[in-house]
Amino acid sequence: MLAYERQIVEALLTEEDPALRRAVVDHVDAALAAMPEPIRLGLAAETVALSAWATGRRWTRRSRSPGAQVAWLDVHPVGVVRQWVRALRSLVLFAENEMAP
Amino acid sequence: MSTLDTEVLVVGSGAGGATTAALLAEAGRTATVVEEGPAVDPDALEPFSLEEMVAKYRHRGPAGALGLPPIAYAEGRCVGGSTEINSGLWHRLPAELTDDWRRRYAIDDFEPGVLDRYAAEVEADLGVSTLPGDPPRSSGLLDEAAKALGWRSMEFPRAFRYDDAGRGTKQTMARTYLPRAAAAGAEIVADCRVARLEVDGARARGARCQRTRPDGTVEDLEVRADHVIVCGGAIHSPALLQRSGIRRGIGRGLKLHPTIKIAARFPFTLDHGDVPMHRITEFSPHLTIGGSANRRGHVAMALAESAEPFDAALADWERVSVYYAAIRSVGSGAVIAVPGLASPLVLYRLTPADMSTLARGLVHLGEALLAAGATELYPSVAGGGVARTRADLGRWWDRVTPATANLMTVHLTSSIRMGEDRRRTGTDSYGRVHDFENLWVNDASLLPDAPGVNPQAGIMAIAARNAAAFLA
Numbered sequence: 016m017l018a019y020e021r022q023i024v025e026a027l028l029t030e031e032d033p034a035l036r037r038a039v040v041d042h043v044d045a046a047l048a049a050m051p052e053p054i055r056l057g058l059a060a061e062t063v064a065l066s067a068w069a070t071g072r073r074w075t076r077r078s079r080s081p082g083a084q085v086a087w088l089d090v091h092p093v094g095v096v097r098q099w100v101r102a103l104r105s106l107v108l109f110a111e112n113e114m115a116p
Numbered sequence: 117m118s119t120l121d122t123e124v125l126v127v128g129s130g131a132g133g134a135t136t137a138a139l140l141a142e143a144g145r146t147a148t149v150v151e152e153g154p155a156v157d158p159d160a161l162e163p164f165s166l167e168e169m170v171a172k173y174r175h176r177g178p179a180g181a182l183g184l185p186p187i188a189y190a191e192g193r194c195v196g197g198s199t200e201i202n203s204g205l206w207h208r209l210p211a212e213l214t215d216d217w218r219r220r221y222a223i224d225d226f227e228p229g230v231l232d233r234y235a236a237e238v239e240a241d242l243g244v245s246t247l248p249g250d251p252p253r254s255s256g257l258l259d260e261a262a263k264a265l266g267w268r269s270m271e272f273p274r275a276f277r278y279d280d281a282g283r284g285t286k287q288t289m290a291r292t293y294l295p296r297a298a299a300a301g302a303e304i305v306a307d308c309r310v311a312r313l314e315v316d317g318a319r320a321r322g323a324r325c326q327r328t329r330p331d332g333t334v335e336d337l338e339v340r341a342d343h344v345i346v347c348g349g350a351i352h353s354p355a356l357l358q359r360s361g362i363r364r365g366i367g368r369g370l371k372l373h374p375t376i377k378i379a380a381r382f383p384f385t386l387d388h389g390d391v392p393m394h395r396i397t398e399f400s401p402h403l404t405i406g407g408s409a410n411r412r413g414h415v416a417m418a419l420a421e422s423a424e425p426f427d428a429a430l431a432d433w434e435r436v437s438v439y440y441a442a443i444r445s446v447g448s449g450a451v452i453a454v455p456g457l458a459s460p461l462v463l464y465r466l467t468p469a470d471m472s473t474l475a476r477g478l479v480h481l482g483e484a485l486l487a488a489g490a491t492e493l494y495p496s497v498a499g500g501g502v503a504r505t506r507a508d509l510g511r512w513w514d515r516v517t518p519a520t521a522n523l524m525t526v527h528l529t530s531s532i533r534m535g536e537d538r539r540r541t542g543t544d545s546y547g548r549v550h551d552f553e554n555l556w557v558n559d560a561s562l563l564p565d566a567p568g569v570n571p572q573a574g575i576m577a578i579a580a581r582n583a584a585a586f587l588a
Binding site: 045046049050051052053054057089094097098101102104105106108109110111112113114 | 165180519
């Protein structure tokens with residue numbers, strides 16, 4: 016999992032329990048690694064672009080926190096950006112809710 | 117490198133491969149089944165759970181057909197293939213559809229009566245039945261809604277056997293046809309990926325494989341065979357043939373059932389351990405309404421697809437269930453093996469008519485769920501808004517667009533069509549790859565079009581028919 020992906024995944028987590036959070040992050044990491052290569056390559060390319068874009072936004076103080084970045088990604092005008100965060104959210108939500116006690 | 121000699125190599129152990137292997141082995145042929153995924157005890161994992169997804173699904177769950185919009189899909193990757201992870205719903209191919217396919221693609225010996233005969237044999241072998249008692253609430257409410265609206269609905273039979281106490285066991289390939297194949301002498305090799313087929317002119321000589329040993333190390337395995345039958349499913353059968361240099365009529369025309377969903381909140385608690393057996397068939401075969409897996413994780417994902425705030429609904433998840441409208445798509449797709457990559461590129465193009473049918477399906481599904489007593493509907497459409505009344509459904513018509521719709525499917529077919537019309541098919545009427553003497557396909561790839569119903573029954577009937585032709 017790339018650094019920016021990890022940052023967003025951690026922002027998407029709602030559970031407080033550190034062990035559960037770690038388990039979900041590990042699951043997402045493994046799921047991303049197991050994705051079909053054409054999709055994983057596309058996601059990774061998008062991650063690099065979004066990471067650079069997010070860095071620019073931080074410099075302009077428009078969006079510092081990971082939570083604010085998720086909110087920005089959720090309503091992004093470019094469809095593939097919304098799909099990017101949708102893919103990560105689906106992985107997080109399913110794992111978090113299935114692993115929850 | 118190890119070598120293995122066999123008379124018939126069957127690549128894949130799902131509905132097509134298991135049926136083929138059992139029928140050939142029982143007829144005295146020496147068959148070897150190679151399966152890319154592991155052998156998993158069918159009783160070991162809870163259906164539709166995270167653990168099952170990790171152990172039995174290809175890619176640990178998520179994959180996608182790229183397009184506008186992209187369509188998420190899931191496939192099995194274990195001994196038994198997708199029969200180990202599906203709901204077991206059973207529906208013979210509609211006669212009017214197969215008759216149309218027979219004429220359009222010039223398929224010999226494909227009359228409805230022929231397919232029904234093989235379907236009946238498979239059903240008797242497998243065990244196909246309806247529930248012995250009352251349906252679970254999540255399923256029965258679809259029937260109640262249909263009655264309230266004056267629509268047709270039915271309980272679909274499933275590949276299940278029930279004991280005297282009414283407990284059902286899904287009749288997966290790992291529980292049925294594969295043990296039969298093994299009892300008749302077939303060898304089943306799990307954790308064995310076929311890298312490519314060995315081809316010499318018009319003959320396939322076998323396959324180059326990588327087998328993962330129990331200690332995790334990988335060995336090369338060469339399988340030499342008199343006949344090769346590829347049953348890897350609608351994505352991986354064409355990908356394997358393309359990797360082996362066989363491309364004519366292979367990988368084009370992929371079909372699927374695009375599915376749009378609603379997470380519906382009710383004022384009462386629902387069951388969450390099974391998939392509803394009832395379907396609203398008023399608009400079938402072009403549009404079918406049914407229920408999905410609805411564990412807590414599925415409910416969470418479905419709620420999120422609406423892009424609306426959903427914390428309160430998720431906290432109340434035991435009163436939320438997930439339903440869908442699935443369509444027969446006019447659009448089509450392609451499977452393209454990419455050199456150097458293990459997974460193919462999968463593309464799918466939905467037409468404007470498809471998007472319109474999906475919008476119609478979403479509205480009808482909303483009508484049904486409100487009639488069943490739902491109080492909040494979260495559509496898998498970003499910006500669709502939560503619907504609480506029939507009047508709210510009206511705005512969904514315009515909100516289902518390629519930019520907003522979140523779609524998925526579990527039915528993939530038609531990437532190597534069968535028939536004698538060589539311009540539009542990849543195999544002959546019985547699955548033999550055009551221009552080859554001993555190379556066959558026998559799985560969902562052969563269906564000339566998406567059937568509009570769960571395809572397992574059709575896949576197995578066609579596989580049994582083709583196995584009989586092979587043996588004749």
